[in-house]
Amino acid sequence: MQSTLYPLTIFSWVLLLLSTLSNTQGQAASWLGGPWPEWVTLVTQAAFAAGMFMHQRELPEPLRGNDFVGLLRRLVLGPGLLATLCVGLHLLERVIQYQLPTNDRTLFALIYTINLGLFVFFLAKTNYSWRSLVLFRSSTRIQREWVWFEILLGATLLFRLFDWVPPHPIDYIVIGTLGAFGVYLSGNQQWVAYLNRRQKWEAVLLQVAMLLSMAVFVSYFLRIAQDPKLVAPAPQHAFLLLTVFFSTFYALMGLLVTLFNLPTAGVFEQKREEILSLQRLTQLIQKGQSEDEIHRMLLDSAVQTVDADAAWIMLDNEEQRPQVAQSFQIAPEQMAQVYALLQEYNLHLIEYLNNDLPNSNGFRSLALPYGSLIVMPLRSAKRRYGAIYMLKKGRQGFDRENLSILQTFASQTVLSIENLRLMNVSLENQRVQEELKIASLVQDSLIPKNLPIDSWFAISSYAESAKEVGGDFYDFLHLPGRRLAILIGDVSGKGVTAAFHVAQMKGIFHALMQENPLARSERDKFPLPSKFMAQANHALARCLEKSAFITASLYIIDYENGGFMFARAGHCHTLYYHSIKEEVSYFQTAGLGLGIIRNESYEKHIKNQFYDYNPGDVMVIYTDGIVEARNAAQDEYGEERLQQMLEQTYFLDADAIKEQILTDLAEFSHGQPMHDDQTLLVVKFKAAQPGSHN
Amino acid sequence: MKITQHSSATTLTLSLDGELDASSSVLLDTELAKPETLQFQKVLIDCQKLNYISSAGLGVFISHLQQFQDAGVKLVFFNMQDKVHNVFEILGLDALMTIVPSEAEATAV
Numbered sequence: 001m002q003s004t005l006y007p008l009t010i011f012s013w014v015l016l017l018l019s020t021l022s023n024t025q026g027q028a029a030s031w032l033g034g035p036w037p038e039w040v041t042l043v044t045q046a047a048f049a050a051g052m053f054m055h056q057r058e059l060p061e062p063l064r065g066n067d068f069v070g071l072l073r074r075l076v077l078g079p080g081l082l083a084t085l086c087v088g089l090h091l092l093e094r095v096i097q098y099q100l101p102t103n104d105r106t107l108f109a110l111i112y113t114i115n116l117g118l119f120v121f122f123l124a125k126t127n128y129s130w131r132s133l134v135l136f137r138s139s140t141r142i143q144r145e146w147v148w149f150e151i152l153l154g155a156t157l158l159f160r161l162f163d164w165v166p167p168h169p170i171d172y173i174v175i176g177t178l179g180a181f182g183v184y185l186s187g188n189q190q191w192v193a194y195l196n197r198r199q200k201w202e203a204v205l206l207q208v209a210m211l212l213s214m215a216v217f218v219s220y221f222l223r224i225a226q227d228p229k230l231v232a233p234a235p236q237h238a239f240l241l242l243t244v245f246f247s248t249f250y251a252l253m254g255l256l257v258t259l260f261n262l263p264t265a266g267v268f269e270q271k272r273e274e275i276l277s278l279q280r281l282t283q284l285i286q287k288g289q290s291e292d293e294i295h296r297m298l299l300d301s302a303v304q305t306v307d308a309d310a311a312w313i314m315l316d317n318e319e320q321r322p323q324v325a326q327s328f329q330i331a332p333e334q335m336a337q338v339y340a341l342l343q344e345y346n347l348h349l350i351e352y353l354n355n356d357l358p359n360s361n362g363f364r365s366l367a368l369p370y371g372s373l374i375v376m377p378l379r380s381a382k383r384r385y386g387a388i389y390m391l392k393k394g395r396q397g398f399d400r401e402n403l404s405i406l407q408t409f410a411s412q413t414v415l416s417i418e419n420l421r422l423m424n425v426s427l428e429n430q431r432v433q434e435e436l437k438i439a440s441l442v443q444d445s446l447i448p449k450n451l452p453i454d455s456w457f458a459i460s461s462y463a464e465s466a467k468e469v470g471g472d473f474y475d476f477l478h479l480p481g482r483r484l485a486i487l488i489g490d491v492s493g494k495g496v497t498a499a500f501h502v503a504q505m506k507g508i509f510h511a512l513m514q515e516n517p518l519a520r521s522e523r524d525k526f527p528l529p530s531k532f533m534a535q536a537n538h539a540l541a542r543c544l545e546k547s548a549f550i551t552a553s554l555y556i557i558d559y560e561n562g563g564f565m566f567a568r569a570g571h572c573h574t575l576y577y578h579s580i581k582e583e584v585s586y587f588q589t590a591g592l593g594l595g596i597i598r599n600e601s602y603e604k605h606i607k608n609q610f611y612d613y614n615p616g617d618v619m620v621i622y623t624d625g626i627v628e629a630r631n632a633a634q635d636e637y638g639e640e641r642l643q644q645m646l647e648q649t650y651f652l653d654a655d656a657i658k659e660q661i662l663t664d665l666a667e668f669s670h671g672q673p674m675h676d677d678q679t680l681l682v683v684k685f686k687a688a689q690p691g692s693h694n
Numbered sequence: 695m696k697i698t699q700h701s702s703a704t705t706l707t708l709s710l711d712g713e714l715d716a717s718s719s720v721l722l723d724t725e726l727a728k729p730e731t732l733q734f735q736k737v738l739i740d741c742q743k744l745n746y747i748s749s750a751g752l753g754v755f756i757s758h759l760q761q762f763q764d765a766g767v768k769l770v771f772f773n774m775q776d777k778v779h780n781v782f783e784i785l786g787l788d789a790l791m792t793i794v795p796s797e798a799e800a801t802a803v
Contacts, residue, residue: 492749494716547723547753551785570785592786596756605786636777 002058009051016044017113024105039161046157049120049239053154056124063132068191069199072206075129076213079122083213086115086220112224119217123240126210126247133254134188142188149181156238175238182246186253196272197265200258207255214248270305274405277301281412291417292325298388298413299326305409306402308390309370313378314339315386322386330391337366338389342375349384351376353403355396372397376406380414432495439499440465446502452476452484455686456559460654462662462680464625470677471498471550472623475506477513479526482559485513488681489552489571490623497545504543505550508536529554529567533594534603537569541598549595553621557683563612569594572624575642577650579616584647586639587611615687618650618657625678629669637668654684697721705801706731709740714751723754732765738800742773747781759790768792772800 019041022034029035063071093111100107135143156178159171195203261268281297295313303311312327312335324335341362342348352375357363363373370391378385388410392398443465451459463472471491479485487509491501512532519525527535532554540550551571557564566574570593573586592605613619620642629637642661649660658680665678695718696711708725712718731737755769762769771793774782782788794800 490749492753547750547757549749549753549756549785570787572784590786590789592789596759596785596787596790605789 002055005051005055005058009048009055012044012047012051013113013117016041016048016116017110019044020109020113021106024109026106028106042160045116046161048117050154050157052120052124053127056128057150059128061132062129063136066191066194068133068195069202069206071129071132072203072210075126076206076209078125079213080209082118082122083216086118087216089114090220108227115217115220119221120240122213122217123243123247126214126251127243130247130250133191134185134250136188136191138188138190142185145181146185149178149185152178152181153239153242156242159238171238175242178242179245182242182249186246186250189254189257192254192257192261193268195258195261195265196269197262200262200265203258204255204262207251207258210251211248211255214244214251218244274305277305278408278412281409281416291420294413294416294420295325298409299328302388302390302406302409303328305405306374306390306398307392309393310334310391311389313386313388316384325386334366334368335389338368338373338391341366347375348387349377351403351407353398355398358395369393371395374398374403374406376403376410378410378414378417380418385414385417435496439496443499443502446473446499446506448475452478454482454484454559456482457484457557457686458654458684460658460682462658462678464674464678466494466625466674466677470494470625471502472625472677472679473502473505474621474679474681475509477510479513479556480515481522483526484557484559485509485526486555486557486621486681486683487552488621488623488679489550489569490625490677490679491550492548497548501540501544501548501550504540505536505552508539509554512536526556528608529556529565530603530606530608533567533569533591533606537594537598537602540595544595549593551593551624555619555621557613561612562614563610565608565610567591567606567608569606570596572622572627573639575620575622575639575646576611577616577618577646579614579650584643584650586643613685615685616650617685618646618654619683619685620646620657620661621681621683623677623679625674625676626665626680628676629665629678630672630675631668631670632672637665641668654682657684658682695721697725699725701734704735705738706734706736707738707740709743711743713746713748714744714754715746715748716750719748719750719754722751723757726754726758732761732767734767736768736770736803737762738797739769739771740773740797741771741775741778744775744778747778752781752785752787755787755791768803770794770800770803772797 018032019036021028022032022036023029023041025035062074089111093107096107131146134146156174159174192200192203278301281294281301295315299311299313302308308328310328310330312330313325314322314335315325316322322339324332327335339348342352345362352373354360354363354373355371357368357371357373368391371394372392374390375387376390377387388406390398390406447463448461451461459476461474463474465472471493472489473491474486474488476487477485487505489505491498491505493501512527512535515525516527533552536552544550549570551569553566553568553571553574555564555566555574566587568574568587568589568591570591573588575584575586577584587609589607589609590605591607592602596602597605622642627637627639627642631637641664645661645664646657649657652660661680661682695714698709698711700707708722710722714722725731726737759769769791771782771791772795774793774795779788779793782791782793792803794803
């Protein structure tokens with residue numbers, strides 16, 4: 001439809017032009033075979049106006065989003081040029097007329113028709129721009145009314161065709177009614193509310209310009225109407241009159257509404273600013289910025305919104321005095337003075353509004369250059385974070401509105417801060433989890449994967465980490481001459497630090513258990529267990545944190561001599577089955593943990609113990625995670641129970657003994673969480689195996 | 695873990711109630727780390743209601759041991775339950791710290 005409408009409109013204008021020219025009685029008229037009948041002019045005129053309006057009606061919506069000023073600007077710049085063109089053509093015509101000797105009307109008619117076309121185009125453009133404004137956020141009722149308005153306006157085009165030129169009573173009634181309809185529709189000026197102060201000024205100027213260009217056209221046509229040279233019949237009076245009236249009236253009304261809205265623009269802008277501030281504040285939550293930034297945001301928004309002259313945020317500090325987090329145009333001593341005064345009156349914890357500081361005793365004595373004060377606490381249901389303080393120079397500076405908007409700001413801020421803290425906690429947890437994963441990988445790599453194998457003993461081992469990484473460790477080392485060193489221990493503390501110390505202990509073990517080439521006797525080639533402990537203690541003294549310590553036991557088993565020696569540095573007692581005596585007992589030896597005393601005197605606290613073993617003897621080495629495992633009644637598994645288990649199982653092989661103990665332990669602590677790492681080694685000595693000598 | 699304290703001119707007594715584990719040992723550490731603690735001649739620890747002590751708990755005493763010795767403050771434990779005493783003993787702490795059965799003996803030390 002759009003594609004045919006435009007050519008038809010142009011075509012009807014060309015016809016109108018030709019028809020007008022045919023009436024000029026000049027050369028063009030004779031060339032056209034004129035004069036043509038009057039109805040041709042009238043019909044083409046009506047067709048052109050209708051076509052132009054319908055074409056504009058179908059064009060895309062001229063209003064883009066809320067860009068009202070843009071709409072007005074586009075409207076004014078186009079028609080502004082059209083009006084200039086119109087005046088320019090008119091002057092050109094005058095100039096040329098004077099030059100011409102004849103009194104030819106052709107040029108006059110041509111310019112007139114062009115200007116008529118421009119005017120109709122301008123009116124159509126204006127009309128449909130106003131439609132966008134009238135229908136902006138309007139109800140369906142208004143939309144329906146607008147359609148009726150268009151239909152009725154269109155109907156007035158027919159007036160001229162029925163030759164109602166002499167003023168007819170119905171003419172007046174219809175035009176009057178439609179004019180009133182236009183006035184009624186001009187009341188729809190909601191768009192003005194969406195402008196800020198600057199835009200309102202722009203809108204006012206644009207509407208004035210709009211009215212001016214309308215005036216140019218109208219004055220042109222009013223003058224021409226009286227001109228004796230005018231050959232064409234008067235244009236579509238009713239229709240053009242009504243559209244001009246509506247376009248002008250709507251612009252005028254808009255101008256007035258905008259003007260009257262100017263004084264209140266500040267209030268609207270303030271409300272807008274409040275909403276925007278609140279939005280900005282809310283957005284900070286998602287951005288996960290720092291608390292400091294949130295405080296600054298709060299202060300900025302609050303200062304801007306209530307238009308304060310000075311402000312600051314004070315945060316509660318659990319141990320010390322509250323601290324100023326952010327401040328705006330105020331000296332530290334003034335903040336301290338105000339706070340001290342509020343505290344004195346016990347007002348520093350509550351919402352407080354004082355609009356007449358010079359008349360309050362305490363404040364008068366401070367001689368502050370301020371007249372009004374608001375204190376708004378920052379608190380959630382659970383706790384209080386601090387408060388925001390706002391000062392204004394004048395008295396009666398704050399109102400209830402300010403108080404309520406500050407309340408909203410405060411609660412939003414507290415929400416942000418709490419969210420931020422929660423997020424940080426969860427991030428921290430995630431980091432710790434990650435670290436623990438690494439630590440347990442490290443720890444896992446520190447536990448020997450291959451147990452030592454020889455024909456004269458059997459070893460079975462079990463090691464289980466608690467959920468958190470603990471500090472249990474054990475290690476083996478074959479020494480020359482069919483000797484075996486076994487180290488077991490437990491680092492106090494958990495996590496990465498513990499894993500680190502485990503690695504350190506392992507390093508110390510491997511470093512100290514090296515053959516000393518300068519040793520004079522076979523015995524001195526390797527350190528005695530007590531010497532090892534003293535050296536390890538010395539090595540650890542500087543790198544172990546003050547409250548940390550390590551317990552360890554070192555056993556050096558010598559097959560050639562059928563005996564072993566060991567030292568216990570604060571570690572759990574060794575459980576032992578003596579096959580000759582047929583009894584199970586703990587080796588009761590003294591021995592201080594590593595890192596408890598960090599000087600040379602440590603050596604006095606550690607002893608070597610020697611024992612000759614017999615085939616069939618069983619040694620059970622473990623960490624406190626075994627004996628301190630708890631049952632539902634919170635009783636500990638205990639040394640006694642462990643001893644009883646060995647009494648029942650000593651005759652089994654090492655693996656079976658271990659399994660029996662673990663089964664019993666699992667039954668005992670069934671359903672209870674594992675609090676500490678558990679390590680269990682069972683060593684069973686065997687009879688001499690000839691031929692397996694290495 | 696609950697720590698109650700009462701003091702005379704020369705003696706500070708801390709009564710431990712509950713389990714001294716990693717989290718509660720922080721409380722104890724705060725108490726012992728106070729500068730005024732070193733003003734006393736004796737610090738008595740009443741362990742009657744101490745049901746359990748973890749290595750973190752032991753670590754707190756160990757870390758303050760040297761400081762107390764240097765300041766000439768005697769650290770005395772009393773009323774210790776057997777299983778807690780066992781933990782001190784295994785670690786070898788009984789040789790370093792004064793552990794006595796009753797409050798009367800602790801006061802007399």
